[in-house]
Amino acid sequence: MKTQKDHWLKKSYQKTTLETKLLVVDQILNGQLSTNFASKKYDVPRTTINYWLRKYSTLVQQNTGMGKNDEIKKLRERIEELEFVKDFQQDIIAEMELITGVDMSKNSLPKSLAKEIELKKKNRSKENGSINALGSVNKPSTKESKPNKNNN
Template sequence: MKTTNQDCPKNSYKKVGFDLKLKIIDEIHNGRISINHASDKYQVSRTSIYFWIKKYATLDQKKQYMSKKDEIKRLKEKIEELEFVKDFQQDVIADMELLTGVDMAKKSLPETLAKEIEKKKQDRLKRNG
């Protein structure tokens, strides 16, 4: 019995002109298409697309394709900043509620945030006597 040895089909890619390269980069940059989808749609390798992005993309576009570590670091910094802003705003609301006697948080904020502000008010009352 003879077995035939079938090779894996090799992807054949076509040569891509400069204008099409820029079009692909632009579509990816504007979020209309992913790199994987562009590779399938235009029959070009992902490696080629990454190379084009590196070679032809503007500085702003290159920033969009930052490494995962850099992106995680940036997002962690943003989370810290937003948590600081949230705590500050809650402190201000708690102080205003103590001064005015009006429960603004319960009326206009989600329940979890209103509970946090209520806790801050209780802590302030304990500290101030």
């Protein structure tokens, strides 16, 4: 039976080997374990595991030799690359919607992206002689707008 003094006693933990620390950090970073579950499984306080994670991230940064400015530059380049890919995909979707006449983006994409695609479609339809994805030239048809004299 616990007494009032037991409540104030600090829990003692065993020293953890480097291999165990790296194993725990690796499992957490790979998503195999949560910090809480690792704490219970390995009998280590969560704060200690968080400390290991911080130490490991700074160790990795030092080993890669990448400073914050280099990391920011790399992330900006990645953002530019992803924006290019997004624009390219939106162009393809807009072109396919113009060709097929089916609004795919309204039902399957977030509203903000669907609006961007709608603007691209409007810009493309305004252009005369735009080239579609198949390589043929899209020009407004004049046959449909003119009445046919032979039908009378």
